[in-house]
Amino acid sequence: MSTPRELATGRLDGQALGGLARGLVDRVGLLPVLMLALVVFFSLASENFLTRGNISTILTQALFLIIVSVAQTLVLLTGGFDLSMGSAIALVSIVVGLQLLDHPDAPLTGLAIAGLAGIAVATGIGMVNGFFVSLFRVPPFIVTLAMMTAISGLALKVSRGVPVFGLPSYFSSTLYTGRVLGIPVPWLATLLILVVMYLLLHWTRFGRYWYAIGSNPEAARLSGISVRLYLFLAYSIAGILVGITGLLLTARVGSGEPTLGASFPLESIAAAVLGGVSIRGGEGNLFGAALGAIFLVMLRNGMDIMGISTYTQLMITGGLLVLAVIIDNWVHRER
């Protein structure tokens, strides 16, 4: 804030203006501002954007990225991140597909076995990530990059590089178009995950510990927190969420895909950081990340409507990630 004295002496320079802008971003967050700008821009550019049907499309498409972004947020809060979420989704998709092929006529058994197997695979991947990060203190970047590469290879190997086609129709009709209490299953799953994760992060000691570890691992350790255990749990729980995403996404595309979800790791990090989650850990919340995910999907949708090519879109998304990190630095720098 500038003092009257500074104003009087003409010292309200770029620094002071920067402070004002930062104050605004601090108060409402950057994302609502950007989002409003985007909505206005696309609405002016195309009358097909701000329609009930298109908004519903955006939100439905965003569900999967929202869950992955929440998982990513959990890991980001502890000061790490997870690059292996995409290939984990691909492996889940293959495993689920293969399990379903074994049970073409038994919906209940098929769903139970395929669902459990899929979630177990992703949880296992998360546990291995957590194991190396917490016990051997391998940097998350290395652990999850190696995991991403290895799991992607495994998914291609198991599927021999081709999608698993011919999944029983009950799968998609239950987990994609099915409804419980009138709510589509993917919506219900996302809402449940948001509620459970909100409780976990803000109403239990687990959440406090994760924030503490991300904020200052040494202080967390001196407060008697088992840093290793809680790091391990963060990666493992993120794995569960990734497994659920893999399951739902497979139901949506209707086949087991060995390259499903490849763009998720970077998009989820971008969504979380845009939503105010700090890449340095210990700061941000899952609703910001969810909003970030909706923002990215909305951006893609708007660019599609305007006929911007996929290649250009990739360039814009990349630029946006860098921008998000710059803004993260700017908002969260020590004052």
Added chain:
Amino acid sequence: MASLLRASEVTKRFPGVLALDRVSFELHAGEVHALVGENGAGKSTLVNVFAGSLRPDAGTILLDEHAVQIRSPHHAQELGIRAVFQQLSLVPALSVAENIFLGRELTAGGILRKPVMRARSLDQLGIFDAGIDPRARVRDLTVPQRYLVEIAKATLVPPKVLILDEPTASLTDRETAILFRLVRELRERGVGIIWITHRLEELYEIADRVTVMRDGRHVVTMPASETTTDRLITFMTGREYEQIYPEIAPVSSDTPVALQVEGLSTTTGLRDIHLTLRAGEILGIGGLIGSGKSQLGRALVGLEPVSSGRVTLAGITLQADRLSAHELLRHGAMYFPADRRGEGLLTNRPVFENMTIAALRRFQQLGFLLQKGRERRRVLDFIERLDISPPAPDARVRALSGGNQQKVALAKGLIRDTSVFIMDEPTQGIDVGTKIAIYQLLHDLARDGAAILYITSDLLELLHVCHRVAVMYQGQIVATVPHAEASEERLLQYYFGHIRKDSANGVNAA
């Protein structure tokens, strides 16, 4: 005498703190000007302004009577102002010679003239007579040796102004003597030297003039020959002795033992430490930097590699391999690290989370859900009781002053019903007012039965805050002195390893 460097009405404001309040300061060529004051008095801020690391908000700086705007540390060096801080600017992986010439390497046709640089480094280091090999890597040197290399680097080209920030803090007697000799030589050659120190006894030996700062203001400048320790302390604190330190009531020897350490050794230099801390007692641990006093606190919570020994807390004995913060907390002891921002606090989290982070299990219902209302009331209680300002549970800890941060750390221990407090430099970087409040608070805690291990570099705290004082030297406790028998001279003798025999050459026997 003409002034070499002059600060006039310099003001520097940090968020929430007026670090320098219209401070004026003058340095002559060829003088050693000591700068003293409590932590937070503004000494560091002032020299950082001279060194180009901070830009003043108002005021002027004159070098050789010409106004200058010191834009950066690099610019300060070009102007002939060199500063040697506690955090050394050496690159550990490079050799001594490479460090000394870093950024101004001698070359011939683009090729480094290594032999010439080594030879000149040797000349430069020769002044110290400290036997440092220019080819040695800095990471292989001892801390005092590194400090001498840093000084050699700073004086390779003799500066006009040399700023030394607590130069003797990490030096032993021998290196201190070497440094004094060098400083006198530089003074002869007309260099102006600003000497920041906490050791008042140094002033009489090396300084020509002394400036005292307090709370960001200039208090007094006087010839070193006219100072006495009592006068300086009154200037530094603005109070007489008796107003600062609480009265010390003796602890009866039949109160129960709260913490017992037996035969504690680490692979990093602690040797066979034995100590007994009774409930209601504040036991001070003193010694030079590097004496192992800080390591002792760290070893108790497993931050140092403990090789043998055992610790008994509330009747429970923990063997060496079981020492950890978690175990100590389980048995009622909490460690408060000296580096509060780096190790003690979650600086980007709110006050209330910091206070309850070690006690969350007490605020749970149904086995896992947090009782936020009860948590908040408890936090507000402690904010009031410890007079934490601002009284806002949701304020980020990094926005608080050092003193209030320390209070938040203490509250974290109190909310857990801690009975043994292991505190490393608890008043470091804290203003006088808050210091007094913390001394009083610790004495209140002790009266209520808490046991406090008080590790400090501040001799006055050892003398005036602690019931007993243990002095460490080279990883061992060399003496334990009750409050009534402790004096500055006696403690300082132990600091330098003069044990009973008082032999002058016993200091660097090792």
